[in-house]
Amino acid sequence: MPYTTDPETVLNFPILVGDIGGTNARFAILVDSYAEPRLYPVLRTADYASIDEAIQTQILDRTSIQPRSAVLAVAGPVDGDEIDLTNCDWVVRPRGMIAALGFSDVVVLNDFEAQALAVVALDxxxxxxxxxxxxxxxxxxxxxxxxxxxxxxxxxxxxxxxxxxxxxxxxxxxxxxxxxxxxxxxxxxxxxxxxxxxxxxxxxxxxxxxxxxxxxxxxxxxxxxxxxxxxxxxxxxxxxxxxxxxxxxxxxxxxxxxxxxxxxxxxxxxxxxxxxxxxxxxxxxxxxxxxxxxxxxxxxxxxxxxxxxxTDPLAALAGLAAYARTPARFGVETRGRRWRSV
CATH class of the missing domain: 3.40.367.20 (Hexokinase; domain 1)
Structure with missing residues (x-):
């Protein structure tokens, strides 16, 4: 399994991974590259005005761990600094998440890109x-x-x-x-x-x-x-x-x-x-x-x-976790889909 220290590739731990669908959102935190993902309850997207509110109230307010990076998979094309979800009212604004939620690095992928990553991550x-x-x-x-x-x-x-x-x-x-x-x-x-x-x-x-x-x-x-x-x-x-x-x-x-x-x-x-x-x-x-x-x-x-x-209902999280741990194993293009704090 390839490892790299290339700063253009690696992500800093702890890492929040999230699978944002049209109906439900699933999150986990990777404390380091060896720990099992720390899972959080499935959230209904309709119950929260924004993804920022959901992450703050249901993840960050309930743990002492402050994720430095976030890898999110969303149901819709990733194009620009404001990402509309196809079947959900949430809009993902990575620069706003960096400012409001304390991340230094945010990567946003398509939700089925995460499912594809899961195919080689699942047993x-x-x-x-x-x-x-x-x-x-x-x-x-x-x-x-x-x-x-x-x-x-x-x-x-x-x-x-x-x-x-x-x-x-x-x-x-x-x-x-x-x-x-x-x-x-x-x-x-x-x-x-x-x-x-x-x-x-x-x-x-x-x-x-x-x-x-x-x-x-x-x-x-x-x-x-x-x-x-x-x-x-x-x-x-x-x-x-x-x-x-x-x-x-x-x-x-x-x-x-x-x-x-x-x-x-x-x-x-x-x-x-x-x-x-x-x-x-x-x-x-x-x-x-x-x-x-x-x-x-x-x-x-x-x-x-x-x-x-x-058969794993959390397959996308498994795919995101595999990528977050060893990005060099996957040819994920992050240009235009990765935001960092200045």
Missing amino acids: AAHLERIAGPAGEVSGSRVVLGPGTGLGVAGLVRARHMWIPVPGEGGHVDIGPRTAREIAVFGHAETIEGRMSAEQMLSGHGLVNLYRAVAAADGAEPLLAGPAAITGAALSGDDATAKATLDLFVTLLGRVAGDLALIFMSRGGVYLTGGIAQKILPALKNGLFRAAFEDKAPHSALMRTIPAYVI
Whole structure:
């Protein structure tokens, strides 16, 4: 494992690491490079006016440790000194955090960049293989997760480092392939006439899909919320919910397969987030894998690529902690994404 004393690379301990999603925020403090992360309770972003308030009241006011550095992963593109989160009202202002919270160094990454880092930080106990053979040890990987939105990131190996590739892949186009899907898609809610993957493959996307399936079948949509839909589908209590979840995992497999081809991810495709963890039985029923491999003329290639579910709900924190401990192990580009006190 490479170590470095390059001041342009290393971060000073203690280090606050934070995973800021659209709904929840998770934090931990690394006291030094050998200590296990000191975890704090999960926070609901809607309960705090700003990220600064959440960190001050729920982290800094509850410990005698003063972090010198912060590494934060946020749900949205990192561009400029004011970073808007895609599905949350918080705005991350690193210069303001340095002034108000006492940090000397702040690094802000994309949330799925942190999930990509986690893929090589987690042990086998937190990875459930749902299909395919074991992946190549140094093979490229893809991480995607339906949640508040649909996060996507790649991870490639080059120059003896793992290099995360963040992006907004959840907003690619998605469309129907069968007569049944054409009927369902015709009832689904779009964004300015466009159907993105996130419109189907996320928490609100699952509700969108459920209502569309009900409309296509002339049924009454009686369930509200993704948890109710997945619960009724897995228990078999609601035929519309079951049909919805079947279509959901099929579409997820199709998009996951597309991303595997784009990244040539011989190291595997990794599904993360609460939805994937809760619908694990449905992901193993064959529909996901059939759609994943249905990529003629490359179906044989697809059969060699494994798919996993990340079962650790704190995976992003594990990825951030791995990077914070040994930045030289990862090719993380920090230009325009790292702020320091003067």
